[in-house]
Amino acid sequence: xxxxxxxxxxxxxxxxxxxxxxxxxxxxxxxxxxxxxxxxxxxxxxxxxxxxxxxxxxxxxxxxxxxxxxxxxxxxxxxxxxxxxxxxxxxxxxxxxxxxxxxxxxxxxxxxxxxxxxxxxxxxxxxxxxxxxxxxxxxxxxxxxxxxxxxxxxxxxxxxxxxxxxxxxxxxxxxxxxxxxxxxxxxxxxxxxxxxxxxxxxxxxxxxxxxxxxxxxxxxxxxxxxxxxxxxxxxxxxxxxxxxxxxxxxxxxxxxxxxxxxxxxxxxxxxxxxxxxxxxxxxxxxxxxxxxxxxxxxxxxxxxxxxxxxxxxxxxxxxxxxxxxxxxxxxxxxxxxxxxxxxxxxxxxxxxxxxxxxxx
Amino acid sequence: xxxxxxxxxxxxxxxxxxxxxxxxxxxxxxxxxxxxxxxxxxxxxxxxxxxxxxxxxxxxxxxxxxxxxxxxxxxxxxxxxxxxxxxxxxxxxxxxxxxxxxxxxxxxxxxxxxxxxxxxxxxxxxxxxxxxxxxxxxxxxxxxxxxxxxxxxxxxxxxxxxxxxxxxxxxxxxxxxxxxxxxxxxxxxxxxxxxxxxxxxxxxxxxxxxxxxxxxxxxxxxxxxxxxxxxxxxxxxxxxxxxxxxxxxxxxxxxxxxxxxxxxxxxxxxxxxxxxxxxxxxxxxxxxxxxxxxxxxxxxxxxxxxxxxxxxxxxxxxxxxxxxxxxxxxxxxxxxxxxxxxxxxxxxxxxxxxxxxxxxxxxxxxxxxxxxxxxxxxxxxxxxx
Numbered sequence: 001x002x003x004x005x006x007x008x009x010x011x012x013x014x015x016x017x018x019x020x021x022x023x024x025x026x027x028x029x030x031x032x033x034x035x036x037x038x039x040x041x042x043x044x045x046x047x048x049x050x051x052x053x054x055x056x057x058x059x060x061x062x063x064x065x066x067x068x069x070x071x072x073x074x075x076x077x078x079x080x081x082x083x084x085x086x087x088x089x090x091x092x093x094x095x096x097x098x099x100x101x102x103x104x105x106x107x108x109x110x111x112x113x114x115x116x117x118x119x120x121x122x123x124x125x126x127x128x129x130x131x132x133x134x135x136x137x138x139x140x141x142x143x144x145x146x147x148x149x150x151x152x153x154x155x156x157x158x159x160x161x162x163x164x165x166x167x168x169x170x171x172x173x174x175x176x177x178x179x180x181x182x183x184x185x186x187x188x189x190x191x192x193x194x195x196x197x198x199x200x201x202x203x204x205x206x207x208x209x210x211x212x213x214x215x216x217x218x219x220x221x222x223x224x225x226x227x228x229x230x231x232x233x234x235x236x237x238x239x240x241x242x243x244x245x246x247x248x249x250x251x252x253x254x255x256x257x258x259x260x261x262x263x264x265x266x267x268x269x270x271x272x273x274x275x276x277x278x279x280x281x282x283x284x285x286x287x288x289x290x291x292x293x294x295x296x297x298x299x300x301x302x303x304x305x306x307x308x309x310x311x312x313x314x315x316x317x318x319x320x321x322x323x324x325x326x327x328x329x330x331x332x333x334x335x336x337x338x339x340x341x342x343x344x345x346x347x348x349x350x351x352x353x354x355x356x357x358x359x360x
Numbered sequence: 361x362x363x364x365x366x367x368x369x370x371x372x373x374x375x376x377x378x379x380x381x382x383x384x385x386x387x388x389x390x391x392x393x394x395x396x397x398x399x400x401x402x403x404x405x406x407x408x409x410x411x412x413x414x415x416x417x418x419x420x421x422x423x424x425x426x427x428x429x430x431x432x433x434x435x436x437x438x439x440x441x442x443x444x445x446x447x448x449x450x451x452x453x454x455x456x457x458x459x460x461x462x463x464x465x466x467x468x469x470x471x472x473x474x475x476x477x478x479x480x481x482x483x484x485x486x487x488x489x490x491x492x493x494x495x496x497x498x499x500x501x502x503x504x505x506x507x508x509x510x511x512x513x514x515x516x517x518x519x520x521x522x523x524x525x526x527x528x529x530x531x532x533x534x535x536x537x538x539x540x541x542x543x544x545x546x547x548x549x550x551x552x553x554x555x556x557x558x559x560x561x562x563x564x565x566x567x568x569x570x571x572x573x574x575x576x577x578x579x580x581x582x583x584x585x586x587x588x589x590x591x592x593x594x595x596x597x598x599x600x601x602x603x604x605x606x607x608x609x610x611x612x613x614x615x616x617x618x619x620x621x622x623x624x625x626x627x628x629x630x631x632x633x634x635x636x637x638x639x640x641x642x643x644x645x646x647x648x649x650x651x652x653x654x655x656x657x658x659x660x661x662x663x664x665x666x667x668x669x670x671x672x673x674x675x676x677x678x679x680x681x682x683x684x685x686x687x688x689x690x691x692x693x694x695x696x697x698x699x700x701x702x703x704x705x706x707x708x709x710x711x712x713x714x715x716x717x718x719x720x721x722x723x724x725x726x727x728x729x730x731x732x733x734x735x736x737x738x739x740x741x742x743x744x745x
Contacts, residue, residue: 201680216390299486
């Protein structure tokens with residue numbers, strides 16, 4: 001008798017047989033699988049048919065759209081510049097495009113662990129954001145000045161997202177530390193501040209920032225409406241992010257901080273070398289998720305009167321023969337959002353899996 | 361003096377005093393500034409304007425209204441509209457969420473894949489984009505004359521969706537609804553008192569019959585004379601008469617919030633169902649429980665305890681999300697307040713009402729859900745939940 005044969009684990013079933021067992025294990029499963037399969041095929045077929053087969057692509061073929069019965073992408077062909085650039089001057093569109101590429105590259109780069117130190121991350125974001133701002137605003141290197149009132153479309157969406165992140169992130173760390181402070185008055189006050197902003201809808205905060213702050217701020221502090229809205233948005237973002245960071249801080253065993261004190265490390269050293277690195281690691285998925293939500297929420301600024309991608313989309317189908325093609329425009333904008341948000345959220349899920357493995 | 365600086369207690373107290381006085385100075389400076397800019401516009405401060413009539417119209421109201429109504433009544437209508445939208449949205453989102461959660465935890469790959477597609481599509485597109493998308497579809501439905509007819513009772517048209525209604529006074533409907541809610545709130549207390557004995561089940565049955573009887577009597581008494589009990593919508597000329605009209609703004613928002621919230625609640629449900637230890641289900645299986653009983657008696661009751669806290673969070677989020685109603689012109693709380701600000705100029709007062717209102721709504725949801733959470737907590741594990 002060959003002992004090696006006996007103690008061998010049962011061979012893993014092939015993919016095909018596993019699939020068969022899963023999908024057609026019993027009668028009910030088979031029925032469900034078949035119904036789902038048919039549904040899925042129908043769904044995929046109708047989407048492909050609508051978007052690719054019976055669709056019209058070129059702007060000058062718009063008259064054929066009604067007959068074709070599918071998507072009329074002519075509206076995108078004709079009006080995509082409005083969707084992407086808003087009221088940005090036509091001959092400067094390359095600047096807006098380049099700015100969006102730079103900022104997207106910054107976001108992608110900051111997903112690599114190599115950049116995950118306070119110094120590298122802030123250097124990367126300041127460089128990316130600075131380049132973005134110079135490209136959009138101009139006034140340097142012979143670029144003509146274009147004031148923020150004329151920014152629009154995708155670039156404005158990305159600008160608001162980046163500015164909110166860059167202001168909100170440091171603020172959120174301060175708020176999280178403040179709420180966990182040993183000084184009771186500071187902890188209470190920061191807690192009240194965070195809970196107050198978290199209990200309000202974002203729209204009310206943006207509205208307050210846009211319309212009402214001119215009443216309570218002296219003239220020299222008011223600034224442009226866009227910057228007031230970004231400041232309000234950043235505070236809102238920071239309050240949510242602070243709670244994520246606080247959760248990460250609370251998960252650190254007390255012994256870590258005590259060991260640091262015993263070794264004679266100062267408060268700031270303990271915070272920056274022991275507490276925060278571990279807190280970020282603990283709550284990284286939640287932090288990424290907050291960025292995902294924030295990217296989606298940038299669309300709300302359209303209500304307080306900014307020409308970001310949603311408003312520019314409405315303008316794109318708003319005139320002449322294009323008014324009937326609203327579905328195509330919304331699907332197109334939805335796809336743009338989906339690309340950003342889906343990849344960010346997948347990245348968050350990947351981090352969650354990876355970090356869980358690390359914890360053992 | 362230098363010595364006291366070396367004292368840690370003193371430094372801490374000083375730091376806190378500085379922070380508090382800094383915040384106080386900031387707030388006082390803001391108030392003074394606000395006062396100055398209000399005086400410059402010669403506006404009277406205070407809540408007196410609430411008794412003035414508004415003189416402007418808005419799109420939707422659950423109560424009968426006119427443009428000569430006071431600000432306080434108009435704001436109340438705004439709050440009721442928000443609550444209606446919020447509750448409809450939360451209700452349908454929960455229904456969709458439960459279904460999606462079940463689909464996504466199914467073992468069948470294809471079935472759960474369909475659920476995944478749903479969640480990824482609706483969660484990764486901003487709610488406000490979904491709202492304008494559904495609004496443009498709902499508003500482009502055919503004109504009333506060629507409305508889509510569902511069994512001669514429900515009509516879908518660009519002017520709105522028409523449902524059959526009752527020819528009963530509104531107050532009676534409110535009374536019956538309150539009665540049922542009061543009875544439902546009272547039931548758990550009764551169960552606790554009688555320790556879920558057979559007497560409790562007897563009383564519960566009698567109670568339900570009593571509620572039903574009162575409801576029938578009230579319905580009969582409150583009927584509008586010389587009309588049929590059920591009021592079907594019917595095409596008269598260019599538009600529908602009778603029935604209940606749901607305007608396109610409201611339908612679009614309810615669709616958007618339900619689909620979007622359903623994706624999130626589906627994920628909450630899935631996480632809760634997955635959190636039930638496998639051993640519990642295997643034990644139930646070994647004990648010979650049927651699949652249905654394993655779900656209804658073991659898996660779901662355990663999962664719901666893990667679900668409720670995150671569900672509360674989702675409900676609060678959805679309630680706050682109703683503010684996007686403005687984008688399609690639904691006269692919710694926020695839209696009424698912002699129109700009032702434009703019209704009356706009483707900015708700070710109206711803003712305080714807006715913030716107070718949302719605080720109250722959110723705290724009420726949290727209170728109801730938390731007491732529910734405490735009630736269903738497994739005995740001895742309350743502190744964990």
